[in-house]
Amino acid sequence: MTSVDFGTGLTLAAILFVIGLAGVIARRNIIMILLSIEIMMNAAGLAVIVAGARWGQPDGQAVFLFILAVAAAEIAVGLALILRIHHRIKSLDSDDYTQMKG
C-alpha cells in the first residue's frame, strides 16, 4: 500500500469526474463534450488505479487497460461521427442538431 490515502485518491477521481460531467452538461460544442467525456474516463481510470494500489494487486492496472481501450474505440468512432455530422450540418453546436429522424 502506498503512502497516499485511499480516500484521498478516490476524492481526486470524484473531483475530476464531476468536472467532466459539468463539462458534458454545460458545453454545447460537440468536440468539447467529447473532451469532457475523456476527462470522465480518465477519472474512472484513476479510481481503478487507486483501488489497485490500495490492495497492491495488478488487477487495477489490468482494468485500466480495458478502460483505455474503450476510450480509444469511443474516440475513434465519436470523431468519425463528428466529421460526418459536420459534413452534413455545417455546425458543431449540439443545439443545431434538430433534424435527426430515422
Next chain:
Amino acid sequence: MNLAFYLAGAVSVAASLLAVTRRRAIHGLLYFVVSVLSLAVVFFVLGAPFAAALEVIIYAGAIMVLFVFVVMMLNLESGTGKKEGRPFSLRVWLGPAGLSLVLLAELIYIVASGGQGELGGVAIGPKAVGLSLFGKYAVGVELVAFLLLGGIIGAYHLGWHQGKKGS
C-alpha cells in the same frame, strides 16, 4: 511522496477545469494534454508505472493526435489567414506551459530522490500486469480486441461514406 501526489492532483484538477471552460476547442485540448500528463504522474506516484506510461503514450500521444487532427480538419475558425500571423500568442500557451513546468519540477524531484524507492509502497510493474492480463483476464483481452476491431470498422465505415459523398 504525499506532496508529489497532491501537487500532481492539484495540477490535474486545475488543467481539467481550464480545459472544459476554454472557448476554443484547441485551447481546451492543450489543457487536456496537461491534465493527462499530471494524471500520469499521479499513477506513477501510486505505484503504477506501466499505467502511467500507457497514459502518456495512448492518451497524450494517440487520442490527442486524433482530436487535434479533427479540429484542424474541420478548420473551426474560418478566418485562417488572421491566425497565421500569431499562431500561439503568449496568453494561449502560458497557462499550459506553467502547469507543465510544475509537473517537470515534480518529475525532476522524483527522479533525483531515487525514483520508485521513495514511494513507500509496492510498485506493481508491467510483468505482474501482463501476467494478470493474459492469465486471469484473457477473456477480457479478447473482448477488448473485438471492441477495437469494431471501432476500426466503424470509424472506417463512417469516414468512407463521407469521402464518397465529398468527391
